[in-house]
C-alpha cells in the first residue's frame with residue numbers, strides 16, 4: 001500500500017439468520033408490491049377501477065362488458081387484484097367486488113388522491129430501463145423525448161395534487177395574493193407542462209394575465225388547446241427555454257412567478273432561478289413547489305414515499321438534466337440545497353411551508 005491510503009478492516013460477524021429471513025420475506029413483499037403497482041396502472045388506464053366502483057359484485061364477463069374490454073385479460077387482472085387484496089372475490093358466485101373503502105384511493109372520482117395515478121410512474125420509468133442501465137455504464141442521460149407518456153402522467157399528477165388545492169391552500173400561503181390576482185396582475189409559470197394549474201388560475205382570475213413557458217411542444221399544444229376549450233383568453237402558452245430568461249432583455253416584470261415541480265430537473269437550475277429573479281417586479285413574489293426532502297440521504301429515511309421519489313429522481317429528473325449536459329440535481333436535491341440556490345439567485349426572504357394534505361412537497365415563498 002502506498003501514500004496515505006487507509007486500511008479499513010471489517011470484523012467478520014456471523015450472519016443473523018433471523019434478520020436474513022426477515023429481509024428475504026421483505027424482498028418477496030417488494031416483488032409483489034412492484035407487480036401490483038403495474039396492475040394498478042393498468043386498472044387506471046383501462047378504466048377498470050372506475051367501472052367497478054359503480055358495480056355490485058359481478059362476474060369477469062359482466063365487468064369486461066361494462067368496461068368495453070377483453071374478458072380474458074380482465075379475468076387475469078382480477079386474479080392479480082384478488083390475490084393482492086384489492087378486489088374481493090366470491091368463489092361460489094364467481095363474482096368480484098371493489099369495496100368503496102378501496103375505490104376511494106383508486107378512482108378518478110376519488111375524494112382523496114387517486115393512488116393509481118401515481119402507480120403509472122412505475123411502468124413509465126420501466127419503459128426507459130434499458131437506457132438508464134446504459135447510462136449507469138457509460139454516463140450521460142436519457143432525454144425527455146424517450147419518456148413516452150411523461151406529460152400525460154405529470155398532468156394527471158398535478159391535476160389532482162396541485163389544481164384542487166390552489167384556492168384553498170396554495171394561494172393563501174402568500175398573504176394578499178388572492179386579492180391582487182382578483183384586481184389584475186402579470187403571472188408567469190415556468191416549466192408549465194400541460195398548464196393545468198395556470199389554466200385554472202386564468203379561469204379563476206379573469207382580470208390577470210398569464211404566461212406559461214415550457215420546452216415541450218407537445219405540452220404547450222395541449223395547454224393551449226385546453227385554454228381555448230375553457231374560454232381563457234387571458235393566457236398565453238409558449239415554447240421557450242427558461243434557462244434563457246436570464247439573458248432576455250425584458251423578461252418581465254411579473255408580479256407572480258410560479259414553478260410547480262420544475263426547478264430540480266433543469267439543465268441549469270441556477271440560471272433559471274436568476275432569470276426568475278430578474279423577471280420579477282420589485283414587489284413580486286416567486287412561489288415554488290418542489291419535492292420535500294433532505295439534501296442528505298440519511299435525512300430521508302423516514303420519508304413516507306422516499307424510495308418512490310429517489311427512484312423517480314434517478315430514472316427521470318436527474319437523467320433528463322444529465323441528457324442536456326446539465327447539473328443533474330435530481331428531485332431529492334432537498335430543502336438545504338434549494339435554499340442555497342434561491343439565495344444565490346438573489347432572493348432575500350424565503351419562507352418554507354408545508355401543507356397538511358401534501359407530504360410530497362415544500363412550498364417556498366421567495367421575495368427579492
Ligand SMILES: C[S@@+](CC[C@H](N)C(=O)[O-])C[C@H]1O[C@@H](n2cnc3c(N)ncnc32)[C@H](O)[C@@H]1O
Pocket residue numbers: 144154155158190191192193194195213214215216219240241242243259260261262265266267
Ligand atoms: C416535472 S415537469 C412539471 C410540469 C408542470 N409544472 C406540472 O406541475 O405539471 C417539469 C417541466 O419542466 C419543463 N422544462 C424542463 N426544462 C425546461 C427548460 N429549459 N425550459 C422550459 N421548460 C423546461 C419540462 O418540459 C416539464 O414540462
